[in-house]
Amino acid sequence: MRHAAAVPGRFSIRQMIARLTPDRWGAATTAVALFVATPLIAVASIALTPAPDIWRHLYDTVLFGYIERTLILIAGLGLGTFVLGTGTAWLVTMCRFPGRGLFNWALVLPLAVPTYILAFVFTDQLEYAGNLQVALREIFGWRNRQDYWFPEIRSMGGAITVMTLVLYPYVYLLARAAFLEQSVCVLEVSRTLGKNAWQCFWQVALPLARPAIVVGMTLAMMEALNDFGTVDFFGVKTFTAGIYDVWLNMDNISGAAQLASVLMIFVVVLVVLERMARRGQRYHHTSSKIQALPSYQLRGWRAGLAVAFCALPVLLGFVLPASVLTSYALTFFDVTLKANYLTITLNSILLSASAAVAAVAIGLVLAYGLRMGEGPLPRAAVRFASIGYAVPGAVLAIGVIVPMAALDNTIDHFSERVFGISTGLLLSGTVVAILYGYLTRFLALSFGTVEAGLGKVSRNMDGAARTLGASPLRAMSRIHFPLIRTSLLTAGLLVFVDCMKELPITIILRPFGYDTLATFVFQYASDELFEESALGALTIVAAGLIPVVILALTTLRSRPGHGAAAGGNIGGRA
Amino acid sequence: METKKPQIHRLLTAGLAAVAAATAALTSATWAKAADTEVNLYSYRQPFLIKPLLDAFTKDTGIKVNVVFAKKGMLEKIKAAGDNSPADAVLTVDIGRLYALKEAGVLQSIKSDALNKNIPAHFRDPDGMWYGLTARGRVLLLSKDRIKPGSIKSYEDLTKPEFKGKICTRSGKHPYNVALIASMIAHHGEEGAKKWLEGVKANLARKPQGNDRAQAKAIYEGVCDIALSNNYYMGKMMTNEKKPVQKKWAAAVTLTYMNQDGRGNHMNISGAAVTKSAKHKDAAVKLVEFLSSDEAQKIYAEDNHEYPVKPGVPRSELVQSWGDFKADTLSLEKIAKLRPAASRLVDKVGFDDGPGS
Secondary structure, X not given: OHHHHHOHHHHHHHHHHHHHXXXXXXXXXHHHHHHHHHHHHXXXXXXOOOOOOOHHHHHHOOHHHHHHHHHHHHHHHHHHHHHHHHHHHHHHHHEEOOOHHHHHHHOOHHHHOOHHHHHHHHHHHHOOOOHHHHHHHHHHOOOOHHHOOOOOOOOHHHHHHHHHHHHXXXXXXXXXXXXXXXXXXXXXXXXXXXXXXXXXXXXXXXXXXXXXXXHHHHHHHHHHHHOOHHHHHOOOOOHHHHHHHHXXXXXXXXXXXXXXXXXXXXXXXXXXXXXXXXXXXXXXXXXXXXXXXXXXXXXXXXXXXXXXXXXXXXXXXXXXXXXXXXXXXXXXXHHHHHOOXXXXXXXXXXXXXXXXXXXXXXXXXXXXXXXXXXXXXXXXXXXXXXXXXXXXXXXXXXXHHHHHHHHHHHHHHHHHHHHOOOOOOOOOOOHHHHHHHHHHHHHHHHXXXXXXXHHOOOHXXXXXXXXXXXXXXXXXXXXXXXXXXXXXXXXXXXXXXXXXXXXXXXXXXOOOOOOOHHHHHHHHHOOOOHHHHHHHHHHHHHHHHHHHHHHHHHHHHOOOOOOXXXXXXXXXXX | OOOHHHHHHHHHHHHHHHHHHHHHHHHHHHHOOOOOOEEEEEEOOOHHHHHHXXXXXXXXXXXXXXXXXXXXXXXXXXXXXXXXXXXXXXXXXXXXXXXXXXXXXXXXXOOOHHHHHXXXXXXXXXXOOEEEEEEEEEEEXXXXXXXXXXXXXXXXXXXXXXXXXXXXXXXXXXXXXXXXXXXXXXXXHHHHHHHHHHHHHHHEOOOOOOOHHHHHHHHHHOOOOEEEEEHHHHHHHHOOOOOOHHHHHHHOEEEEOOOOOOOOEOEEEEEEEEEOOOOOHHHHHHHHHHHOOHHHHHHHHHHHOOEXXXXXXXXXXXXXXXXXXXXXXXOHHHHHHXXXXXXXXXXXXXXXXXXXX
């Protein structure tokens, strides 16, 4: 077949096919993206159903408050995750100080802690009756609230702090990977030009890592936008709190969907703006000369500061909640054990693992599809599909259930008419619905990670493979797949950890008698009995630990030119 | 390239088969439950709370109850599934959900002598769509040390200037507070209720936050002297052996019924309803009837310190110790209808922004 090109007639056909091929890829990509985006489209269409107008009332009263608090929240969170994530990533990749090897992976640990659990633990410890204030009162002899000032934990500051501590690992992981990948030449050249460590960071390393850092910050901010549990707990009325209020207190699901649609538009605008700001600045590694990174040796107070800076988020974001949960678990473990502990743990793990595999597969298809088939339509469709992460979970669940139940009912009516058999709810009454919800919610994680990995594979590789006669699928399996294995693993593990923690979609879409660790914990937490379910909560954290540690170690090993021998002393001056 | 094709086909076939098998396995669980020895319950109440009741029901009737618990999205789930919805019955707290289900047209009217006999008329829907199972009062908890008994006798008194900086409550948007505000609208009109809510806001000690128990705790800690709470939380704190500190919170306050010289204390209900699409309608009706029976009403009273709706069923000893009280008999449907207006009022007043905003 390879020689068929010599026949003039077939040559033109081949050309036509070649010209058509991208379209086919584009069409397929668009179709898959729309499949994932269907719940979002459903939410938008619910918004169009007639309902009493809510905007006049909101505009007159709380709308600007919602917007203001939401903006403050994501700005604070963005800043917090940037400082913590990028700062720690730079320290552990580029500097040498005591405990660096430990921090290297320990800094990812808070990712395994669900935000609502950290929120609870923080309040439990920091409020007036919490251990800290009790101790302070004892030490200083204060008797009541009037004797001293202490910050109110149930506040915007509390919400930003808690979310930052749980979400900075996204930025840390991505920034660290970016720093590790940077060609040593760039850094050495900048040093040769007389830049000090500080200038190297601000003027060279940071701009080079910007796309990765922005992806991490975007994920964190989207998570904050969809959050209800934490902001509700802290009494911070954000836009999402408003969505739930209109839905449940004003009995106006259509109005709630309108608000949710505005939220989606807001996210799209943010993403587009960031991309426009970055346009024209393309970051390529002009040199592929890579060796173990040179590092700065920190001593004295500088080393102490570095240790403190890295230890703080690990202690507050992981050690504190894990130990508080452990102490409650020791008291109340019987409640969890009585409740089919093994089954719900297994449910959580199986569900999250299936979702991870499915999300990575879809993410790979979309990322590869975009690579093969250029064009604005598939690109837009994929971007749209990945904003599901910013949509409040319960609203997204309604977006899943409406089209899925409609499909089920159509099949049922058809089968009833033709075969006389009722099929009932084939999909929407099963865990398939939850998986679909997860897929839409976490596409930003899976697709984003895979796309980033694929982006690093030079297109010359594709060209070479195709020239040698490999089909796109073969090129993918033989060339791309091995090269982006780490990215795929990272994507899968991130989705897994997030699914373990996921609550609103699971609780609405699960079938009878089906519980996960998160829904189990919620059952108690919603009746003000969180401590009783501490073992369940602790298991969520523990189950998240394994993938999180794998994550930390693989990104480390993935560094090109970084042999196994160097594994122990990364960054040792070569 | 030709050799690749069959391989891909085989792969596709295998994949499709796997998906089909998985789907069959996943759905078969719900399929098998077609027999009438079961009933499917959507519950807004936590399964561990209602388990003793459901176990007793199964023991009496041999009917197994499958439960799924959620606080949001149930209505939309039932509505979307239409005739195929697996839910036979719904169990809720707060009148708002029951009313919303009725308005959405997903409930069916039940005619049952047992239910009409067990449940007083003002605790059930005039059309027989929903039935109240327990009543709960929104009461005041007053600091034993700092509030003189008798100095606050009605919800209206909460706006008195002497209580400035002394009131604690959870969010004004919480269904329990929304229902209370709706009842204020019913009694005083929207303008009157707005003035009242502004007055309460001006007297708040802190930004509305936390749950009902947290308000008792705040009084114990000296943050405030007066708190709004549902009555049964008091019972739960007083009997909390696992967290004895809550007994101290409860010991710091006196439970006080409101408006005893007038219309009576504001009440809300938890209740149940049978869905329009119920496949196990008989079993569902049996379940609701059982929940209104002496046996179940007693469990509600003892375990949860709520008021049984069935006349003659004794309240728990603890609840009895708070004495008899007069309940506001305002129609629950009226309260439910006024909820959106009440919720908007919370926005207009900026209640959740706290005092001094």
